[in-house]
Amino acid sequence: MNERINNIRDLLIKLIKFRTIEKNLDELKNIIEFCHSYLSGNSLLNFDIFEVNGKWNLITDYGIDVLVYFVVHLDVVDAKPEQFEPYVQDGKVFGRGALDMKGPASVTIELFKNLSDKKYPIGLILTTDEEVGSQNGVKYIVENRNINAKMVIIPDGGENFKIITKGKGALHFAVKAVGKGAHGSTPWNGINAIDKIIDFYLELKKNVLLNEDLDDPDHWHNTINLGKIEGGQKVNIVAPEAIAHIDIRFTEKYTLEEMINMVKFLSKKYGLDFEVLSTGQPVMTDTRSIFFTKFIDSYRAIIGDPVFAVEHGATDGRFFAAKGIPVITIYPIGQGIHSENEWVDLKSLEKLYELFHHFVVNLE
Numbered sequence: 001m002n003e004r005i006n007n008i009r010d011l012l013i014k015l016i017k018f019r020t021i022e023k024n025l026d027e028l029k030n031i032i033e034f035c036h037s038y039l040s041g042n043s044l045l046n047f048d049i050f051e052v053n054g055k056w057n058l059i060t061d062y063g064i065d066v067l068v069y070f071v072v073h074l075d076v077v078d079a080k081p082e083q084f085e086p087y088v089q090d091g092k093v094f095g096r097g098a099l100d101m102k103g104p105a106s107v108t109i110e111l112f113k114n115l116s117d118k119k120y121p122i123g124l125i126l127t128t129d130e131e132v133g134s135q136n137g138v139k140y141i142v143e144n145r146n147i148n149a150k151m152v153i154i155p156d157g158g159e160n161f162k163i164i165t166k167g168k169g170a171l172h173f174a175v176k177a178v179g180k181g182a183h184g185s186t187p188w189n190g191i192n193a194i195d196k197i198i199d200f201y202l203e204l205k206k207n208v209l210l211n212e213d214l215d216d217p218d219h220w221h222n223t224i225n226l227g228k229i230e231g232g233q234k235v236n237i238v239a240p241e242a243i244a245h246i247d248i249r250f251t252e253k254y255t256l257e258e259m260i261n262m263v264k265f266l267s268k269k270y271g272l273d274f275e276v277l278s279t280g281q282p283v284m285t286d287t288r289s290i291f292f293t294k295f296i297d298s299y300r301a302i303i304g305d306p307v308f309a310v311e312h313g314a315t316d317g318r319f320f321a322a323k324g325i326p327v328i329t330i331y332p333i334g335q336g337i338h339s340e341n342e343w344v345d346l347k348s349l350e351k352l353y354e355l356f357h358h359f360v361v362n363l364e
């Protein structure tokens with residue numbers, strides 16, 4: 001194994017050991033401080049490090065106009081304690097966040113540390129709250145820092161070097177129904193809140209999926225998932241209250257505003273309280289952009305014939321898409337995101353490094 005891959009592996013193992021789950025605010029701070037000191041090895045970099053509601057962020061660039069940002073999150077979803085003790089086996093690193101996305105993070109951080117011969121028109125954004133919605137990370141940064149770039153690269157989706165050029169929009173929301181309790185044997189004396197939610201959901205589902213081609217092999221169609229429903233008290237009591245949490249994903253045929261209006265309209269019709277939990281616009285990359293073309297050139301040089309795909313889950317790309325900045329999402333080889341058996345292939349991390357390196361040194 002060469003030195004580059006060893007450095008990426010060692011860095012990745014260190015990053016996984018930080019237990020950067022939502023509640024460990026100290027660890028979120030520690031990992032940003034660690035990355036700061038690691039990147040300080042490159043004296044050309046400028047740093048902007050700040051905390052937003054307990055979540056820590058680091059932005060670094062060369063002090064010149066940034067054409068391309070790399071965007072990386074260092075938080076992970078919760079895991080068993082042993083998953084924070086990474087190990088290497090058969091050329092793979094196992095551990096929480098190995099693929100999502102401390103592996104790609106190691107590649108990107110290593111790249112910025114190494115590009116120290118001159119100033120490059122690139123920037124790196126490290127955040128610590130992506131898994132909980134990015135409100136205090138990317139969303140805050142896009143709204144409060146002067147982020148202008150021609151393209152953003154987010155190595156956080158599209159497994160096995162698939163190039164993701166479009167992603168669905170997302171609307172997560174809660175609805176609450178209030179009914180009127182009564183004995184189960186005399187339901188005419190009450191109003192069942194769970195019934196209200198079910199009726200609402202069935203009509204909403206029909207609308208969200210209306211005219212959608214559910215047989216599309218890429219599943220590039222709207223989807224809806226009732227992820228959580230709670231309510232009622234007992235089998236023989238008319239449910240006086242119920243809530244539901246619903247997840248809608250939608251294609252670029254719709255805007256977020258249209259989706260919200262549809263849900264609002266039906267909530268009102270069924271007398272439900274409606275609360276938005278999180279949102280994202282659909283992401284579409286402008287494939288005619290010169291920077292996209294340059295990326296594809298590098299891809300051909302390092303990986304081979306490009307393979308394109310679509311993304312069903314939301315990434316931080318949605319915040320840049322909302323500003324009109326094209327986004328490319330790409331992943332190395334790995335599996336098991338958010339599962340108990342998450343791993344990333346080390347050689348593919350090296351490939352990812354070579355791809356990013358080729359792209360950056362050929363930017364100008």
Ligand SMILES: [Zn+2]
Pocket residue numbers: 073100101130156
């Ligand atoms: Zn991720």
